[in-house]
Amino acid sequence: MRKLHFLLLLILCCVGITSAQQDSLRIVYDTVPLQVKTISEDELNKFYEDDAFQYEITEAERTWWDDFKSWLANIMLRLFEGIFGVDEASGILALVIRIFPYILLGILIYILIRFFLNINASSLKQTQNNTALVSLSEEEHIIKNENIHDLIKQALTKNDFRLAVRYSYLHVLKLMSEKELITWKPQKTNDDYLQEISKTNLQKPFTTITRLYDFTWYGDFHISEVEYQKARKAFLSIEKIINSNG
Structure with a gap:
């Protein structure tokens, strides 16, 4: 008798679990009507004109300054290769080669400024000394x-x-x-x-x-x-x- 009760209880549990599984797997369909989103030409043009959406890469034309830096960098690289025996610049050496054209340009500008300042100072001194100058x-x-x-x-x-x-x-x-x-x-x-x-x-x-x-x-x-x-x-x-x- 006890075995029969146990068997019935087991059957009821299995039926309950199956029913619960069927309820949890029940599909709910969305009945809300779809709304189609349209984009106007004006809205598209905003994206076309936005630089954030420009993915084309354009290479700028080389200038004389770019050619000069490349020429000077090649000379410096060959110089360091001859001194240190390196095949390719790296680390501090690469940094020196990269900034050397700017250092050279700064020195050149400094020399030109000093040159013209000296000329102007000499002209001013000569004008001041020659008090009898007639214009x-x-x-x-x-x-x-x-x-x-x-x-x-x-x-x-x-x-x-x-x-x-x-x-x-x-x-x-x-x-x-x-x-x-x-x-x-x-x-x-x-x-x-x-x-x-x-x-x-x-x-x-x-x-x-x-x-x-x-x-x-x-x-x-x-x-x-x-x-x-x-x-x-x-x-x-x-x-x-x-x-x-x-």
């Missing part, structure tokens, strides 16, 4: 308004014979303009005045003092008192010829 803007004022004889005397008092030659030449131009032998204008050159001179006895003396003036003033040559006295004779000679033609 082109003053030329018209000197010829039209100043007593050039007094300016020559002042220059000689300071032993500035180069400036005295400058004033002497301007005095000749002023005399020739007053005698209507030339038409003086600030923009004209000395060659222009030579072509205007019609008096043959003035052409050669004017050529002589013009060469003397260009050599002394524009050549920035400092002349001695003896050299000035020789130049002064040439200026006095042409002044006499100009006055005689008047």
Whole structure:
């Protein structure tokens, strides 16, 4: 009897487990209708224009700087290969080869900056030392308004014979303009005045003092008192010829 009860109990347990398994395997279907998502052309264009979605790799054209770095890196590599006997740069050696072009460029820029600074400093010092420097803007004022004889005397008092030659030449131009032998204008050159001179006895003396003036003033040559006295004779000679033609 006990065996029968045990058998019935076992059958009931198996039936219960089977029913539970069938309930757990029951399929539930989704009855919600599907909604189709559409993408417009404007929305697609946003993705096309976004750099994050650009997967094409474009190689930039090589510049002269890229070629220079490659050339210099090859030279450095060969140099280190010859010294250390390495076939391929790695570690610190590779880093040195990579940054060496920039170091060389920095040194070159530094040298150029120092060079131009030295030139500017020398020019500034020369300008400051030459307190009697006459700019082109003053030329018209000197010829039209100043007593050039007094300016020559002042220059000689300071032993500035180069400036005295400058004033002497301007005095000749002023005399020739007053005698209507030339038409003086600030923009004209000395060659222009030579072509205007019609008096043959003035052409050669004017050529002589013009060469003397260009050599002394524009050549920035400092002349001695003896050299000035020789130049002064040439200026006095042409002044006499100009006055005689008047």
